Amino acid sequence: MAFNFNWSPLTADADFYSRTQDLLTAALNKSPKPPIIVDDIIVNELNLGSVPPELEILEIGDLAEDRFRGIFKMCYSGDAFLTLKTRVQANPLNTYLFSKPSFTSPQPLAASSGLTIPLQITLSEFKLSAFIIVVFSRQKGLTLVFRNDPLESLKVSSTFDSIPFVRDYLQNEIEKQLRTLMMDELPAIIHRLSLRLWCPEYKAREDQEAAQSAKSESNEEEETPIDPFASPPQDAVDARGNVLDASEISSLSLDGGSEIHSLFSQKNLLRLGALTDSHRTLSLFTPSIRDAVFRAWASPAERGESATISTPSTPSLSRTQSNLGNTGGTTYTFDTASESSHSSRPSLVSFQSARAGLSLGSGNHSRSHVGRKKKTRVVNLRRDKTIDDMSSVSGDSETSEAACASEPAISTQIPEEPEDNIITPPRSPSGKVRFRTGSDEDTPRRLRSLTASRNAEPPLRPAFNLEAKINSEAASPPTGSAARDNTSSTRSSMRPQRPQRPTYTSSTFSPYPAEKVSTPSTPTPYTPHATAETSGSILEQAWVLKMAGEIARRAHDEKSSRASFWANTSQDGREDSPPPAYEPAPQIAR
Amino acid sequence: MLEFMDYVQHAFYNASGWNHENSYSHLTATARALLEFETPRGVRLNISSLSSPNFATSYALGSVGLVDGSLSYLYTSLPLTTPASSGQLDLHNVIRGYRQIQELVKPDEDWMWEEWQDGKRIDRRNTLLYGRLYLPQSTLEALYLRRLSPTQQLKLSAVSDSRLRNGGTILALHQYDVGKYNTETLYSTDGGLVGIRGLYNFGPDPRNGVIIPPRTEDRFYGRFSAGAEMYYGALNKSGGISFGGRFATLPAHKGTPLTATLTLNPLMGNLSTTYAVKAGKNLSFCSKFDFNVYSYESDLILGCELWRMKKKVQKVQERSMAAKLAWRLDEVVAPLKDEPEEIAGVLKARVDQDWKFGLLWESRIKELLFSLGSTVDMKRRNQPLRALGLEVQYSS
Structure with missing residues (x-):
């Protein structure tokens, strides 16, 4: 080199x-x-x-x-x-x-x-x-x-x-x-x-934005939302590590899939919001998100791309993707299972244990080489759950134990033991989870039917809300870890909003989709704001602040000279990618 | 306006018979007072007290953006009887204006200071100790002043400040004054600066007897003085030199009092002339012209000083109780004819060639002395008022 x-x-x-x-x-x-x-x-x-x-x-x-x-x-x-x-x-x-004090000055004439x-x-x-x-x-x-x-x-x-x-x-x-x-x-x-020398379009964009704000806001709305699916990653993979072809990816879209919005839980998003705020405002309070690697110090460019790849402990991104990929191939049968779990407990348990046992086998396997942290998480969950499962579910001992990590069965116990409930919230919507693990060969048609059925079933939503509430109230360690996993995952999953989603490259998945699916009660819109906020490493932030004043001063005379320039640059489509680091500067300037 | 501690220090000079103006460094005192007066900045408040004839305290509080202040204490072995209350002290002693050069006084003989008791000398040399602590800068000023003999004085001043190199500086100044001439030697620890100054007064020698002023009115009666100074910094191998001369009329002069000085700095080619005249009883003018023969730079400053007087308010006498009881009027007391006018205030103004104005109004309201000043820069049209300050002093 x-x-x-x-x-x-x-x-x-x-x-x-x-x-x-x-x-x-x-x-x-x-x-x-x-x-x-x-x-x-x-x-x-x-x-x-x-x-x-x-x-x-x-x-x-x-x-x-x-x-x-x-x-x-x-x-x-x-x-x-x-x-x-x-x-x-x-x-x-x-x-x-x-520089001498006048008191001891010799006071020459x-x-x-x-x-x-x-x-x-x-x-x-x-x-x-x-x-x-x-x-x-x-x-x-x-x-x-x-x-x-x-x-x-x-x-x-x-x-x-x-x-x-x-x-x-x-x-x-x-x-x-x-x-x-x-x-x-x-x-x-x-x-x-x-x-x-290199950044004429920065000034151009400034001008452009000013012009835009002057115009009607409708234009802005058209441009501002960024579709993460606009440019699909080169090698997308589903939970199993199978390569998704372009047609499958194209079938996913932000607008179409309600389940995509439901991937993020509001609570976790709030927590993430607090976290990013704390970074931006230098607040000393940092919401405790365990097993999360704070990449606030990484440059925004890095963040999106290297986060999941470099850190084994943040599986989140790939998880979301796998979820998406799976939604393409989920089976309807499992959905019914989840429904049944809500309605009738005993039958559910047995059913689950069988199914989950199968699915978990693969899940554990894949998990083993995901990373150390994940294992510890699994251990925590298992310990708590085994007890609960044993007590609550009479017969199925071994299979349920094995399955416990991704067990939806616990959701049935919500009214009885709040602590257990806490664990469950991620799992409860379990129908999805199980589909994924079990169904590799499902067709998009089934997916459609699945979504339809889900929309059709009212009981699910209230249950989620209840769980979320319990989640917030109870602070037992297992819950915390589960919730944090979710937060970290959602957090990183927010990043893929950047046009180049690198996340698909990581192939490690399946064990956790359950949590992912369960979390959300309210759809979270993709906002361009989030990407703009990831302002950069501390070093760069310091420079941004320092130079904001300078830039502001120069901005004015620059604009006039650059006016012709940005007319050209606006055509090369660069404005599609938001300016990550210098976004705050023009705001300060104004 | 003099700070209270400086006022007390001058009172010490007067009480101990030291003519501190008979020095080369005070050659241009008049011009400095009229042209280089300091305008107060921000708001300052001084509360001082000469609590006993030997001890004085002063507290200052100022605000120029941020609040700062100072505490100062002064001790003198010589009891001072000058009026210290701000309601009573003479404003001429506090406000420096046109300095009238006085006739030289014969210094005391050494034996005059001797005090004997039981065959032993018991007299002590008069000493002044002064300390001032600035907060929050944590700067400490200290002064040790000692009259070694009727013709000698030692002055040690020190500043301790962590921001200074070596943590502080000490200046030692030895003064020898016999009236006819005066010499000063000084040493500063900062840069190892050594200096010597001298002033020679032409004319009759006060040591030979009392000087009787001539009775002629048609020609100037004044005194010409000449002096020189020389400095050498031992550590930084730098030095400085200057010569100066002054002609000033004496109080016996019948015409308009005036002072003219000329100072030269041969090394730097600097030439400075000042001319001050007391045009009226309450009005003085001064001008200063600087010229540098190497760089051809010149500078001109004009200034004036106006003392505003007011009649003392006549006290309306109430009819006394005794008179009322006796059913008669009080006897009319003839008012004192030559009751002195009271000073209402002093206005000082200066302007230099760059149209920078300095204005200062110093006055007394009730028991408070205050000075209100401002500098105006006419070159800056948009913001001519550069600084505005108010200083209030109270002492008891």
Whole structure:
């Protein structure tokens, strides 16, 4: 693997130097100046030289065509130089007195009178050595942060070289100033430059949005919702790991399937909402979602794609997908079973145990290589349930034990033991669950009949509500884990809203669909808002905040110049994908 | 307006017979008072007290954006009898304006300070101790002032602040004043700064006897003084030098009092002239012109000072009870003819070549001294008022 960094083309741009000089001038005059400098510092000349810095790649966190994240070690000892013009106070006594308390000042009468002299300083022979974090994305531009103080040494030559005191003073002050410049201002400058270079459509989008808001809102509504099924993943899999073909995926749609909406439980969504809020507002309260990996620190681009793949403990995404896939192939028979479970207990139990035993066999099997955390969860559930099952269900010992993890049977006990009920809520709608496990060869026709039947059966809904209520009231450990599993799953399942759903790639599924299906009582709409909110890693957020002001300032003049630009960019369909990181910036700007 | 502690310190100088204005650093005192007065910023409140002749306390509370304050205590071994109540003290002593140069006074002989008892000397040297703590900056100021002899004085001032390099600085200043001339040597721990200043007064030597002013009215009667200063920072190898001269009329001068100074800084090519004139009894004008022969930069400041007087309100005397009982009128008491006018307030104004104005109104209301000031920058059309401040002092 090789990277090609072009050093000289930067300088080929005629505008580059003048722009950089302006930015540097503004940056140099922002921070309070030392007393010896009595006028604005003006960057007179800037040359990056011909010797490029040496970059050593330490780590690459993310790499794609339009984005890059990595850590470099940079060494530079090139021939760049910088000439500054300013006016300085030539009387050392004057600057000596400047920062001293007046109480102990010798109070000279006229010996401290000032003499300001125009000064030209040339900074050359930069020796830099730094660890740099580079984050590049086509939409966010280039962010460059120094991990340490980059400045090793530099040579300051000025008109005062013959006076040792002044020379030393200048050297010290300029080094100090340059350090702050490198650490604070340079990243901002580079970011702004990069935005100009690569991100014209950002400004364009800003303009576009402004124009849109001016228009009727109906247009916006058409565009804003993002259909996760718009661009199906390359290799979608169902719960069994079977590859779904395109026709099956296309049969799934947001609008058509009520069961898709019902995949998310409102309670869990609330909890997730609290979680994201806590990230955004720096609130110290974090809702406890066990077995969940917080990916708030990952960049939004990463989140959607790598979350499920990299972390075995968040099976959620794949689960939803598997659920979806299964809905395509569920059998009607199981649905009846679930109904029967609600109505008549004894018969249900036996029936379930048989069926579930079969299905669980496969479920356990697949679960075994899913991940460690899942196993622990299973253990918890089993322990509680076995007791309940044994007590409540008389005859079927072994099969029910084996099946307990995904048992719907417990739902029948709701009135009797609240704790058990807590566990059950995920399972109760069990009809779905079982279909999935048992039915691989079902046809879409059956699915249709299933949905129809489900709609037709009123008793299910109230039961769900009751369960949800119990769930919230009782806080027994098993419930918690189950609920949390759900939350984590729903949480990650919210992410697939991004057009590229990577989640289908993970093939591990089947044991848990039960929980998934059971949870929801109210359909949760897909909102583009959610994706927009995943604003990015902490690093980037900090930069966003810092630069929001700058961008706001520049936004205005940019708009006018970019007006023609975005007319072009709006055609290339980029606006389909929401700008993840810089969404908050324009809001702040306004 | 002088802070209370400075006022007490000046009272100590006066009580111990020290002419603190006979110094090179006070050569341009008049111009500084008229042109470089400080306008208060924010709101400040000072409550002070000379609770005993030897002890004074002062508390200050200020608000410039955030609230800060200071506590200060002063002890002097020399009992001070000057009026300290803000309702009674003379505003001329608190508000620095046109400084009238006084005739030189012959300093005390050493033997005058000697006190003997039972064959032993019991006299002590007068000392002033002063400390001030600024909150919340946690800056501590300390001053030790000691009259070594009738012609010598030692002044040690120190500032302790964690933000300063080495945690603080100490300035030692030794002053030697015989009237005819004055020398000062100083050392500052900050940068190892060593300095020497000297002032020489031309004219008759006060040590030779009382100076009798001439009776002529047609020519200036004043005093010419010349001095120089030199500093060298041992640690940072830097230095400074300046020369200065001043002509000022003395109180015996019959015409318009005036003061003119010229200071030169040969190293930096700086030349500064000031001219102050007391145009009327309550009105003074001053101008200052700076020029740098190397950079051709120049600066001009004009200022004036107007004292507003008011007649003392005549007290309406009630008919006394004795007179009422006797069925007669009170005897008419002839009012004192030369009752002095009361100062209503002082207005100071300055303007420089950049059209920056400074305005200050200092006055007394009842028992409170207050100064109200502002700086106005006419170059900034949109926001000319730069700062507005009010300072209130109360002392007892």
